Amino acid sequence: MITRLAFAATLLFTGAARADQYDYLLNYPDQPTAQADPVLAPYWSAPSAVNPSGSWDQSRTFQVNVYSQAGGFPGYWIWISEPKMVNTLLTDPALVIAADRDMAAVGNPAFMLYVTPNLSQAQLDAARVSPTPLGSNYPFGNAP
Numbered sequence: 001m002i003t004r005l006a007f008a009a010t011l012l013f014t015g016a017a018r019a020d021q022y023d024y025l026l027n028y029p030d031q032p033t034a035q036a037d038p039v040l041a042p043y044w045s046a047p048s049a050v051n052p053s054g055s056w057d058q059s060r061t062f063q064v065n066v067y068s069q070a071g072g073f074p075g076y077w078i079w080i081s082e083p084k085m086v087n088t089l090l091t092d093p094a095l096v097i098a099a100d101r102d103m104a105a106v107g108n109p110a111f112m113l114y115v116t117p118n119l120s121q122a123q124l125d126a127a128r129v130s131p132t133p134l135g136s137n138y139p140f141g142n143a144p
Contacts (some may be wrong), residue, residue, distance in 0.1 A: 020083055020084065020102060021077065021081060021082070021083060021100075021101040021102060021133075021135075022081070022082050022083070022084065022085055022086070022099070022100055022101065022113070022140075023060075023080070023081050023097075023098070023099045023101055023133065023136070024079070024080040024081075024086070024089045024090075024095060024097070024098050025064070025066075025077065025078075025079055025081070025083070025095075025096045025097040025098075025099075025129065026040075026077070026089070026092060026094040026095050026096060027066075027073070027075045027076070027077050027078075027094055027096050028075055028076045028077075028078070028094055029075055029076065030053065030075070030076050031063075031076045033076070034076050034078055034094075035054070037092065037093045037094060039094075040061075040078070040080075040090060042057075042078060043056055043057045043060065043061040043078075043107065044056055044057070044061075045057065051119050052104070055117045056078070058110045060080060060081050060082060061078060061079070061080050061081075062078070062079055062131070063076070063077060063078060063079075063127070064077045064078070064079045064129050064130060064131060064132075065077065065128070065130050066127055067127070067128055068123070068126035068127055068128060069126065070126065073123075073127065077129075079129070080135070081101075081133055090113075090114060095114065095116065096112040096116045096118075096119060097113070097114065097115055097116070098112075098113040099111050099112055099113060099138065100113055101133070101135065101136050101137075101138075104136060104137045104138050105135065105136065105137045106137075107137070111138075122134075125142075127140050128140055
């Protein structure tokens with residue numbers, strides 16, 4: 001008879017228990033430019049009578065700050081979390097980083113799926129993002 005512990009270990013080591021979560025960090029000159037990006041349309045609710053200011057879908061999208069000890073990185077930064085790879089996000093020119101949260105959580109160094117060529121290794125090493133999603137283990141989410 002299989003025990004609960006053995007069953008859980010089987011799920012863990014076969015990957016059947018993975019929750020697959022992918023994170024996308026995008027950068028825009030300002031908030032109106034981000035709101036106007038057609039790729040972000042599923043994540044932005046335009047102003048309406050019920051929501052006069054408009055809003056981001058906070059269940060999977062939020063604004064973040066990107067900084068280093070040398071200072072902030074310019075622009076308006078958006079973090080999007082999805083349970084699947086989203087090709088339109090992967091091809092958006094505003095994409096800076098795409099990462100596999102599950103791989104990062106177990107310390108797999110291949111968690112970075114995409115890093116913009118405009119970001120040097122030194123900038124990547126120095127960058128910090130706040131806030132980051134709970135359960136993520138990204139090195140850029142740790143305070144310097």
